[in-house]
Amino acid sequence: MTAPAAEFSLTAADVRERLAAVVDPEIPTVSIVDLGLVHGIRVSDAGIAVELLPTFVACPALEVIRSAVADALAPLGRPVRVAFTFAVPWTTDRLTADGRAGLRRAGIAPPSGLVDVRCPFCDSASVAMDSAFGPALCRALFYCRGCRQPFEAFKPV
Amino acid sequence: MTDPAAFAPIAMDFDGPGDGRERALALLLLSMADDEFVIGFSDSEWTGIGPILEEDVAISSLAQDELGHAQALYRLLVDVVADGRDPDAWAYDRPPEGYLHARLLDHHRGDWATTIARRYLYDTADAVRLEALAASTHAPLAELVAKIRREERYHLMHVQTWIERLADAGGESRERLLAALAAMGPDAGTVLAPLPAEAAIVRHGIMAEPFAALEERWRDGVGATFRRLGLPGLPVTRDPGTARSGHSDAFRALHAELTMVRRSEAGATW
Numbered sequence: 001m002t003a004p005a006a007e008f009s010l011t012a013a014d015v016r017e018r019l020a021a022v023v024d025p026e027i028p029t030v031s032i033v034d035l036g037l038v039h040g041i042r043v044s045d046a047g048i049a050v051e052l053l054p055t056f057v058a059c060p061a062l063e064v065i066r067s068a069v070a071d072a073l074a075p076l077g078r079p080v081r082v083a084f085t086f087a088v089p090w091t092t093d094r095l096t097a098d099g100r101a102g103l104r105r106a107g108i109a110p111p112s113g114l115v116d117v118r119c120p121f122c123d124s125a126s127v128a129m130d131s132a133f134g135p136a137l138c139r140a141l142f143y144c145r146g147c148r149q150p151f152e153a154f155k156p157v
Numbered sequence: 158m159t160d161p162a163a164f165a166p167i168a169m170d171f172d173g174p175g176d177g178r179e180r181a182l183a184l185l186l187l188s189m190a191d192d193e194f195v196i197g198f199s200d201s202e203w204t205g206i207g208p209i210l211e212e213d214v215a216i217s218s219l220a221q222d223e224l225g226h227a228q229a230l231y232r233l234l235v236d237v238v239a240d241g242r243d244p245d246a247w248a249y250d251r252p253p254e255g256y257l258h259a260r261l262l263d264h265h266r267g268d269w270a271t272t273i274a275r276r277y278l279y280d281t282a283d284a285v286r287l288e289a290l291a292a293s294t295h296a297p298l299a300e301l302v303a304k305i306r307r308e309e310r311y312h313l314m315h316v317q318t319w320i321e322r323l324a325d326a327g328g329e330s331r332e333r334l335l336a337a338l339a340a341m342g343p344d345a346g347t348v349l350a351p352l353p354a355e356a357a358i359v360r361h362g363i364m365a366e367p368f369a370a371l372e373e374r375w376r377d378g379v380g381a382t383f384r385r386l387g388l389p390g391l392p393v394t395r396d397p398g399t400a401r402s403g404h405s406d407a408f409r410a411l412h413a414e415l416t417m418v419r420r421s422e423a424g425a426t427w
Contacts, residue, residue: 054304056222056225056308057222057225057226057228057229057301057304057305057308058221058222058223058224058225058226058228059225060221085300086229086297086300086301086303086304087300088300089300089303089304089307090304091307130211131211131214131215132215132311132314132315133211133214133215133217133218133219133311133315134214134218135214137218137221137222137308141211141214155311157307157308157310
């Protein structure tokens with residue numbers, strides 16, 4: 001069987017483009033690329049290796065993300081290996097501008113320090129933190145005095 | 158110094174290549190993983206019955222974090238020991254006496270004041286231990302510790318707020334906190350009690366300083382907070398030779414609970 005010509009020129013950029021279509025299982029408006037999870041991509045004739053950074057050590061979505069990445073790369077026709085690493089700590093600084101906009105679309109305030117959070121609905125700065133612990137390890141609970149809505153904010157780490 | 162024989166059921170069978178580095182590293186990793194696993198599982202008992210909704214969510218998040226840290230530490234242990242056991246085997250397939258967690262964590266979860274006092278004593282000691290591992294020569298441990306410390310900042314903020322609230326509230330809150338500290342105080346120092354492998358741990362640069370230096374720094378920090386809150390100082394560690402052995406009936410009951418699914422269906426995932 002002859003491999004399609006395109007396969008010979010498969011690059012890390014091609015892989016990254018496909019990863020940009022893999023969204024966070026709990027925040028479907030943000031891709032794992034914009035979330036800053038992708039640490040490394042290595043492409044060789046033997047296969048594709050992707051290294052991802054967990055947002056939190058105990059994040060329960062890791063296995064879902066691992067299989068979503070494997071599914072997204074399967075059409076490239078090479079063995080895929082997805083590994084999680086702590087080689088550098090994931091921090092909220094890794095979020096891209098698109099990632100921050102995506103969080104807002106999901107009703108989650110992007111991280112900006114726990115004292116400088118703005119409401120994702122009305123952009124008011126008149127907000128109060130109810131609890132540093134929310135429905136997921138990565139999020140805190142806030143209340144907006146402007147539009148009187150409770151909302152979640154991505155925790156700075 | 159903990160009696161090396163106390164570690165025999167699980168920890169002294171690390172015969173492998175090297176000059177004691179692997180065994181020392183394994184002992185340290187197992188003691189830390191067991192600490193995180195036991196406090197994480199104990200605190201998860203509050204899920205659904207926390208004193209208020211926000212605290213139910215908070216303590217559940219803290220428990221989830223600690224169980225994740227335990228899992229990551231068991232993974233590092235598996236890479237060092239490489240005897241065919243996976244992280245779940247380490248977490249669930251040992252008898253109660255095979256666990257190496259500190260005796261502080263043997264206390265029953267108790268009331269909310271007990272849980273807060275235990276978390277405060279453990280988290281402050283763990284923070285000092287993590288700091289001493291930040292530049293560990295075992296790179297995977299240094300990397301994991303860098304990540305864990307970023308999460309533990311939230312744990313410290315949470316428990317610091319609570320201990321001040323309970324101490325300053327007066328009345329029943331303060332009385333319960335004082336009772337919890339009286340019961341657990343003599344065991345508080347067990348988290349930083351020396352391991353049998355301590356000399357090798359320091360010699361190989363796995364940890365920056367011996368436990369005695371960490372314990373002194375931890376006691377200085379806690380002492381300053383307790384003086385400010387008018388709380389009695391911590392007593393010296395009772396029976397440091399069994400700091401991580403001879404576990405309590407409360408732990409045996411917890412162990413029976415946390416191994417129940419695994420025992421009833423070997424290899425089950427959930």
